[in-house]
Amino acid sequence: MDRDRRTASGRDRRDGSDRRDRSRRTAVKARLGLAAMIAFAPPVLAGAAPGDALRDPVRSYRASHELAILSSLSQLLAIPNVASDRENIRLNADAIVAEFARRRIPAKLLESPDAPPAVFAEMRGPATARRTVVFYAHYDGQPVDPSRWTGKPWEPVVRDGLLERGGKDVSWAALKPPVDPRFLVYARSASDDKAAIVGLLSAVDALQAAGVPPSVHVKFFFEGEEEAGSPHLARILRDNAALLASDLWLFCDGPVHQSGRKLVFFGTRGVTDVELTAYGALRRLHSGHYGNWSPNPAVEIARLIASMRDDEGNIRIAGFSDDVRPPTDAERRAVAAAPDVDEPLRRELGLSRTEGAPERIESRILQPALNVRGLAAGDVGTRATNSIPTEASASIDFRLVPDQTPERVREKVEEHLRRQGYFLVQSVPDEATRLAHPRLLRVAWGAGYPSSRTSMELPASRAVVKILSDATGSPVVRLPTLGGSGPNSLFTEILKAPVIGVAIANHDNNQHAANENLRIGNLWDGIEMYAALMARLDF
Known part of the structure; x- marks a missing residue:
């Protein structure tokens, strides 16, 4: 999540020759067909399944399709995605539209002059569905300095641990199910934010395979310039306000809490x-x-x-x-209830002190x-x-x-x-x-x-927290805001809908830096979380 105003695209486009770039894009297009390993059944309108009755079939689907899901992620990560690289950024958008098409979900590009397109798709719920929910993610990534990477930013690598802890490469060909959930995928946007896109698509697959329809009308909105500051997002939202009308936006971006517990956040800075x-x-x-x-x-x-x-x-x-604006009493209580991670986090990062001590990190980001x-x-x-x-x-x-x-x-x-x-x-x-x-x-x-913050007391807020706590088997951490930034304020101001954040990436993911990574177990958890929200959300 977040953004970087600097226009470093020239450096990124110069990484390698133009001929290699064209060859890579051709290869990427050819590899997209491999995603057909996943079978896509049309939606079946059956009753939504509660508790383990939903989690078990979703987990079973994921377990039997792990290599296909990772293949889909790898293919998407192989496409360079700096927002100012217009040729490759459009290739990303086209690839995502193709993924929706394979699932028989109508999708299209929302265009705006001089801007990367946004990807929009819609999956209607049954006649009993009362609400419309938009799942947001972004497919662009931060600029890169290839000299700082171990490997190449857009050539995904699996490793058996964090590089800084001595993690070693694992060949894609050597992966066998069940894939060790501690393994990590290294590539630009592995965690920020293409994992969310693949996780959402895989959640759809799992629900379709189980014959479980969404409990709400589901829309997807994937932005192509979040990391560049979303300069055209307001115009896209205004031009498509009727299409994007909804009761709630779920912001699928950001890392889980540093304690490892799943995180629901109600704002961004x-x-x-x-x-x-x-x-x-x-x-x-x-x-x-x-x-x-x-x-x-x-x-x-x-x-x-x-x-x-x-x-x-x-x-x-x-x-x-x-x-x-001072935090509300409810927001202060939520911060106080969050696990205290300052001491282990300080040791993990090799810090002898922290700024503002003894205030905890959750208070500092307010x-x-x-x-x-x-x-x-x-x-x-x-x-x-x-x-x-x-x-x-x-x-x-x-x-x-x-x-x-x-x-x-x-x-x-x-x-x-x-x-x-x-x-x-x-x-x-x-x-x-x-x-x-x-x-x-x-x-x-x-x-x-500007920043944005949704009340933690809304019925939608309570519903999201309950569903994810049930889905993960333990209480989620609730925080008033994520430390990072996002364009949430535009959704609330223009579309008049609340925004709630659902994070799945590992906290130690090198977000925005060289050697960005995603722990595979976090993707598996994300699939279950997204499936639970699609199938059980109502408020």
Whole structure:
């Protein structure tokens, strides 16, 4: 889930030759036919099955089709999916439409100018169905730096454990059912968010094989630019508001709780991002001849960041949190009831301390955050020279909570920058501008959206929690918000429907980073969870 405004598509498209890319796409198209290993029966309108009467046939179906399900996942993961790579992103969409077609479920692409298409499909419930529920996922992924991966981002690899724990490759050909649920699939979007798409499709297969119809009218909406900030999503929703009308959206994205227990979340943080660039001399200067005389932009960026955020992660920008809505009593109780994972999580991550201690992580994500996601200034290591860099940049993302908006955050941040003595520009300054202002800062904002939060007390909220607790055999963790961001606010504002999140990915999945992975057992659990929601949800 989440997003990255940077347009790194050029780097991704340059990974390998154009001829290899064309060959790979041809091979992918050919392999899509392998998904026919899964038998698709037409829906049978029978009574919905409760409890183990539903879980057992779904689990049995999955157990007898494990290799086919993993093959389907592998084929989808093999298609590059950075949103700005328009040729490959459309190939992803077409492949998903084809998967629905094999299941005899009507599907189509929702087009918008200059945007990746969204995939829409609909599966009608029986005449007794009273509600319509939309399952949301996204098929695009974060940009990649292939040099940081062990293997290639779009060549899925199975490993018998986490790489950082010494996990070894397992040949796809060597996989035999039952596949060890501890094995992991490594590829871009393995967990964020193609696993959800394959899990939903497999849940449909399992229900059809068992002759169990959905208890609600089911719609599917798979976005193609969530990781790019969803810049065209609002237009797609407005243009298709009647088609997308529903009583509830289920946001199928994100990791389970760090305790390993399944998670239902009722909101996501909002997000906006900014690139800040400070300037020094027009050319690099000898640090001995000019040090302590010519301003060093790397030092200026470091000082600027320190003025915005303290050592405990608290934002120091005046008025930044003025608009923050405090959590409700119900939300505070839910946070307090969640398993305390701070100590084991700290050890797992090799951290000697955490910011904001003794506050727990679940409480910290109820607050806004400033994250420095990257710094650039001069060179380090063997490339370092004794010189003063000409410019320095910081890439920052802000995570927002109710009732903050990207527009208000930008105002507060720019006010703060000006109070630090900077003259702000939006483009690379010319020489006259550089000479006129002693402190100069280029500010480039990315796209963004506000946070969203659904009441945990709604009938739909209670129904989702009960169904998933029954389906998994233990109480799920309920949290007011996921730490990450998503475009949930657009669904609530434009379509006037509540949004509830259902997470299936493992928490240690390297989401948004190199060597992203999915633990196979999490996919198996996700299939059962999605099937239970489709077959038993009513409110």
